[in-house]
Amino acid sequence: MDAVVKSLLERTQTQDKNPVKRPTREEAEAAVEVLLRWAGDNPAREGLRDTPKRVVKAYEEFFAGYKEDASDVLARMFEEVHGYDDMVLIRDIPFSSHCEHHMVPFFGHAHIAYYPGEDGVVGLSKLARLVDIYAKRLQTQEALTAQIIGAIDIFMKPRGCAVMLEAEHMCMSIRGVQKQGAKTTTTQFTGIFRDDPAEQIRFLTLVRGK
Structure with missing residues (x-):
């Protein structure tokens, strides 16, 4: 196998065998709220009230490959x-x-x-x-x-x-x-x-x- 291919695949397999500790859903939603405030908007307004939950749910789809x-x-x-x-x-x-x-x-x-x-x-x-x-x-x-x-x-x-x-x-x-x-x-x-x-x-x- 090509050395570059082998190196990258080994890195991936190591990540798979040693996954990081995931934060709770509540912690992830709180992090999204912080980003919304940092962007300059109000997480409490009607249009953004459920955005943290939606973002976390979307991330479960976007990054399902880790599982x-x-x-x-x-x-x-x-x-x-x-x-x-x-x-x-x-x-x-x-x-x-x-x-x-x-x-x-x-x-x-x-x-x-x-x-x-x-x-x-x-x-x-x-x-x-x-x-x-x-x-x-x-x-x-x-x-x-x-x-x-x-x-x-x-x-x-x-x-x-x-x-x-x-x-x-x-x-x-x-x-x-x-x-x-x-x-x-x-x-x-x-x-x-x-x-x-x-x-x-x-x-x-x-x-x-x-």
Whole structure:
């Protein structure tokens, strides 16, 4: 496995095994009230009265990935593929995540391809769920890319894997330089894809639909 991929995945697995102590719901709601006052508004007014509860509930959805484990999602493999040993590609998997630097959203599409190993293939929906497990955490796009491919490498043991993420970052489009529409692309390859540039070209061609 690529050293960068391994390092990032190990960091994630360490976080999963040693989760931080969560504050109570009441403490989280109180923190939102503080931010509302810091922004210059009154948490007691009608429109904001239930905002702390809504924000905390929304955070449970935004960061649900901390409660899930990639090994559970990829645990079941299917060996009966009637001799199929070519590329499996799922493209345009939508995802949304939050930048760990500013805690604002970034969103886009993931494209995943792999060559089945001896253990066979995994259900197609499982790879979409895998993307969500890591996306629904505080992230950088680079780390998210490495974590997805690292989990596939470890738990599926394919002959090769390719991952591409294309995303727009709100920390760049609504603050700072404010460049709306700019997209970031990250790629990572292992096995056959890393060793053979022709396979990378094939993957990119199929992703672009040409």
